[in-house]
Amino acid sequence: MHVGNILLNMVSRVKHIPSDPDDEVPWIDGSKQWIVGGKLHRLDGPAYINNNGSKAWWVNGKLHRSDGPAIEYAHGTLEWYAHGHLHRLDGPAYIGNDGSKAWWANGKLHRIDGPAYIGDSGLKAWYFNGICITNEAIEWMKEQKVTYPFDEPTQMLFMMKFG
Numbered sequence: 595m596h597v598g599n600i601l602l603n604m605v606s607r608v609k610h611i612p613s614d615p616d617d618e619v620p621w622i623d624g625s626k627q628w629i630v631g632g633k634l635h636r637l638d639g640p641a642y643i644n645n646n647g648s649k650a651w652w653v654n655g656k657l658h659r660s661d662g663p664a665i666e667y668a669h670g671t672l673e674w675y676a677h678g679h680l681h682r683l684d685g686p687a688y689i690g691n692d693g694s695k696a697w698w699a700n701g702k703l704h705r706i707d708g709p710a711y712i713g714d715s716g717l718k719a720w721y722f723n724g725i726c727i728t729n730e731a732i733e734w735m736k737e738q739k740v741t742y743p744f745d746e747p748t749q750m751l752f753m754m755k756f757g
Contacts, residue, residue, distance in 0.1 A: 633654055669691045673687065678701075697721075
């Protein structure tokens with residue numbers, strides 16, 4: 595599609611073009627977005643609200659929220675972002691509506707106290723700084739004769755080995 599057609603398509607979906615460039619932009623379908631300086635940006639709530647109820651928090655054109663998930667999908671999936679990267683230190687940065695969970699730090703799958711991915715089927719995968727160490731973690735657990743979840747002493751040994 596030609597860029598001009600894309601822009602015409604976007605403009606045709608906008609209910610009105612705000613006179614103030616740093617203003618809420620309502621869409622004909624009921625969606626809303628807040629633009630500041632040409633970038634999605636809002637500090638007092640989501641910068642994008644979809645007509646289906648999904649919400650996204652943006653700061654200076656990057657997905658970001660410090661007090662909760664930056665994306666709340668209407669179907670229940672939650673995603674935490676910091677400065678445009680999937681990121682959360684106190685829990686999973688991705689919680690799927692199917693129960694799956696993924697721990698991310700600075701845009702990379704990462705977790706030092708357990709699997710970085712737990713699927714809805716129970717599948718587990720271990721990652722550190724975006725590198726999959728599942729095979730090594732499973733081998734270590736076999737050698738140590740332990741299973742996940744770890745007790746506190748085993749957790750410390752695991753972190754010393756892989757962290």
